[in-house]
Amino acid sequence: MTDELKLYDPFQKMQFSDENCFLCGTDITIEQRTPVFGTWLQEKYGLQHKELLLLDKSVATFGELTIPCCDSCHTQYVIPLEKEVEQAAALGMVGLQQLDQKRLFQWIGKMYYGTLVTELIKETDPLIMPQNPISENNKMLGKFREFFKVLQSLRVPMVFSDFLPCSLFLLEVSPTEDELPFEYQDELTTMAFSIKLGSVSVVCTLLDNGIIGKALGRLYRLTQGQQLHPIQVAEFKARVFYAAYIFNAVPEYFERPLKPEDRYITMDTIIDDVTNEVFNPWVLTAYAHMLEEMLKPWGIREKEILANPQQPISFLVNEQAGFNPMERFKRLN
Numbered sequence: 001m002t003d004e005l006k007l008y009d010p011f012q013k014m015q016f017s018d019e020n021c022f023l024c025g026t027d028i029t030i031e032q033r034t035p036v037f038g039t040w041l042q043e044k045y046g047l048q049h050k051e052l053l054l055l056d057k058s059v060a061t062f063g064e065l066t067i068p069c070c071d072s073c074h075t076q077y078v079i080p081l082e083k084e085v086e087q088a089a090a091l092g093m094v095g096l097q098q099l100d101q102k103r104l105f106q107w108i109g110k111m112y113y114g115t116l117v118t119e120l121i122k123e124t125d126p127l128i129m130p131q132n133p134i135s136e137n138n139k140m141l142g143k144f145r146e147f148f149k150v151l152q153s154l155r156v157p158m159v160f161s162d163f164l165p166c167s168l169f170l171l172e173v174s175p176t177e178d179e180l181p182f183e184y185q186d187e188l189t190t191m192a193f194s195i196k197l198g199s200v201s202v203v204c205t206l207l208d209n210g211i212i213g214k215a216l217g218r219l220y221r222l223t224q225g226q227q228l229h230p231i232q233v234a235e236f237k238a239r240v241f242y243a244a245y246i247f248n249a250v251p252e253y254f255e256r257p258l259k260p261e262d263r264y265i266t267m268d269t270i271i272d273d274v275t276n277e278v279f280n281p282w283v284l285t286a287y288a289h290m291l292e293e294m295l296k297p298w299g300i301r302e303k304e305i306l307a308n309p310q311q312p313i314s315f316l317v318n319e320q321a322g323f324n325p326m327e328r329f330k331r332l333n
């Protein structure tokens with residue numbers, strides 16, 4: 001077995017420090033770091049001084065967020081990935097659709113994991129005592145550990161046998177009432193993520209082996225080839241984030257035993273959908289609450305969302321369950 005086909009497991013000894021590369025674990029100095037948000041992204045959307053709410057509810061700027069990274073991982077793996085996504089994003093929807101989904105997963109995964117690692121390193125400081133440290137939450141750590149196995153496809157040649165670890169959704173936003181060139185949202189526990197790059201919103205659930213993508217497949221297909229009003233994108237996000245919230249399974253990943261001639265790791269997966277329901281029950285009021293959160297910029301409250309208790313309000317879907325085209329948003333009353 002060659003050394004380059006070896007996965008790194010920082011969770012075994014909880015090796016989260018400023019002196020270990022986040023991706024390969026190599027000892028480094030505290031100056032060796034890589035930005036969580038690619039430099040091109042920061043420059044293109046003026047994010048350097050823009051604030052971002054961290055997982056522990058503290059605030060940092062996008063520019064401040066960097067993670068420990070050895071020179072080799074930085075130049076060989078992170079920079080080429082950023083370059084590839086930058087070029088794809090420059091072409092808008094077409095570019096991002098053509099980009100290998102695995103690369104998009106790695107790119108989103110790096111940002112998600114980067115914010116997580118920032119949090120885990122902080123928790124090693126005895127002066128910062130969060131109320132519910134992630135480093136003591138075994139269930140979450142188990143989930144992150146599985147996630148990091150597949151994220152390492154960024155560094156270690158790896159083939160996913162017959163799955164993608166995540167669900168990805170690409171939505172095109174209509175320019176008519178779109179005022180935000182960039183938007184970012186991630187949720188630590190549910191691993192739901194979204195980022196808006198110009199006219200494209202990318203929504204992702206990071207560790208579901210594509211199950212949420214299948215569950216929302218019909219809705220997603222309705223949106224394809226359409227330009228969505230931002231409020232429709234917000235509703236789509238609410239549906240994805242809510243699905244991630246009730247998603248109740250953690251995939252496990254296994255490396256196939258290596259043969260001497262192997263040039264890559266083959267990853268297999270199982271997800272327990274036999275003894276467990278993959279989704280907890282869908283609860284109308286809980287969904288309505290999520291939708292209310294997402295619809296905050298339009299000030300639509302739960303009362304309006306649930307005006308018809310049989311059917312929560314939808315901007316995406318009409319009464320015949322087809323796509324509801326929407327150029328401008330008109331207040332309901």
Ligand SMILES: [Zn+2]
Pocket residue numbers: 021022023024025026069070071072073074
């Ligand atoms: Zn490294």
